[in-house]
Amino acid sequence: MAAKRILLGITGGIAAYKSAELVRLLKKAGLEVRVVMTRGAEAFITPLTFQALSGEPVRTSLLDPEAEAGMGHIELAKWADQVVVAPASADFLARLAQGMADDLLTTVCCATEAPIAVAPAMNQAMWKNFRTQRNLALLMEDPQITLWGPDQGEQACGDTGPGRMLEPERLARLVNGEGVAETTGPLSGKRLVVTAGPTREPIDPVRYITNHSSGKMGYALASAAVAAGAEVVLISGPVSLAVPAGVDLRPVSTAQEMLEAASKAVDEGCDIFIATAAVADYRPEVFASEKIKKTNDNMSLSLVRNPDTLATIAARADAPFTVGFAAETTDVARYATDKMQRKKLNMIVANDVSVPGLGFSSDRNAVTVFWPEGSESIGPESKQSIAARLVALIADHSNRIEQA
Template sequence: MSNLAQKRILLGITGGIAAYKSIELIRLLTKAGAEVQVVLTDGAKAFVTEMTLQAISGHPVRSTLLDPNAEAGMGHIELAKWADLIVIAPASADFMARYAQGMANDLLSTLCLATEAPVLLAPAMNQAMWRHPATQANAKLLTQRGVLSIGPADGAQACGDIGPGRMSEPNDIFNAVITHFQGSTIELDLTGQHWVITAGPTMEAIDPVRYISNHSSGKMGYALAASAIARGAKVTLISGPVQINAPAGANVIAVKSADDMLAACEQSMSSQADVFIGAAAVADFKMKTATNQKMKKQSDTDEVTLTLVKNPDIIATLAQQKRAKIMVGFAAETQNLIDYAKGKLERKGLDIIIANDVSRADIGFNQDDNQVTVITQDKTWSPDKTTKNALAGQLVECIIEFSLRTSIS
């Protein structure tokens, strides 16, 4: 069961182009078992529709301060007592200013004053607005009052500016929510540790236009990086080409080929790492010789022969070199899952292997959910199917437990 099961989250959406990202955040929260109710400001209605948010959350969307359909017309008090956590994403500069001044002139601002639940802000605004002394003073004041926050991120903005002010990605906000509910049960027990994690596919060039690759999205490796960071680890994330944003705090090294990935791993682990997780889907083969020019069709044949050679076995190489105290690998299989995974555990000299059935359409490559079997020399564990974000937390916990168990024994 996810650690968000039965948690009640009130999601406030204020006016801003980042409001569309809140749809994905609701989906992540509800899939993890949380119950989500949405409150819109008038400005937010210009960017997202109540019908969409109701369909995703499964609850009517609220936006009126005195709702005649709510109990005794005091829906804001009812909602304020209902929530275990209030998340405001995006939180506009206007809302932060009104919240800092204790104003209660719409439903969302009133809820924030009436609730005893924690409030988590995900600011989103133009970079100049974020840098303005008034906004910075409001953010500081809210933090001093115990209001939680995540972001904003730095990067390109809808207006064309570049700088801090982008709302944190839904996946990062989701992980912040998980960390919050773990509360005192989560310790920064990985502080001082260095974890190296590979993620995504590799791309092996055939010519300047074509390449050999696979369907890996990188979601599992990125979720593992976020979970390790949340527990205090320094994380180096060595990633093949993906279309997702890296978790805040990760040292990301972008690579393409298996040779590039191995070189980056060895350089990052020149001093022995505490944990290595090989979550990347590394291509088994590469061209013996990639051509410098685009290969042209031959009019006299319907076939072409490519000469392939094996890629380096990154995990086995690093394990043989003892680059990390704990070596964790993934086995992506379509048949004989457990037997093949156990064979890789022995053959590659790993401490833990995580077996993944990629023949299933509902988990694995390009999916948000996953189900795995964790195998060590003396133990096998199969957690329930869940989101990759929730699973990542369970896997990090498993690695920590393995470390403690083996160090004691």
């Protein structure tokens, strides 16, 4: 066990009673345990219970006059080898995702350099809500944070579904480095293939044809899909972005490589295919093996059509639920719906890239989602937020088709 000192955060929820057993199991394994409780947690179980089980004072206040130099959050942040928050409520996840530090637990999480594991616990509808999934997508982008669960089953309110906190025995094994925690969500059990970024079509060894795609939207979608419980293959053109946690990254450069990688990934099994990549429509007819020298004032370059990855996947006999993207500068709705119909897509996401501050290279976007029976506009807002809402829409529509 690498971690010997565990800081256990407990937030408000009926699952807080299970955290007492978790403390007992961690102590039995020979670990030092200190407990931080939120005000909500104190409504479900008393600090005295955890003090008796851990043998340490329980911290509940950000401004603790008994802490070293009056800065308990710094003391605890430096002390912990690992922070575990169990149960982690929807409210806590939202505050953690936004970097808030408005109580002792969130402040410790902001101050610590130790890994943070969160074990969500909430009603199944709260777990599936797109706002919660949006916050989870943000958290999954943070390499310091790991998601443990949740589990599925009967809940205290009588509902059945995802949102139960993992049992204390399983959490204790995860603290000890034993086993892997699977995430449950609206895409649980689904395998997604997402394409992202630009392609580069070489002219000669030093020049190529490309576009302004940054890959940010595709990467945000891949991250949001992982947070929603999916297994994700991300086929990416050349970008300067960190690889989202939990995805299977398959880098490519040209349109032909994009098609080959996408076809292979779909052959391996694919429930949903999301094509956000800005694939070059044309490539040079001839690749010059040596750098082309400047000789005349003008130069002609002959181009040929590239293969259409999106149309190829959508035309397969075993085609998955297929989502396309349309970056347009005029008459966005008409061009997007025409593309959806021509390529026989289940859904298309369109945006006007001529709008300043949105679309290519920006962290914000505004899109309109079209499907055969309707449409919905999203934004302007962050690409992470849009990605979470798109994942919720895609999950809903793909599940409807599957159940029809």
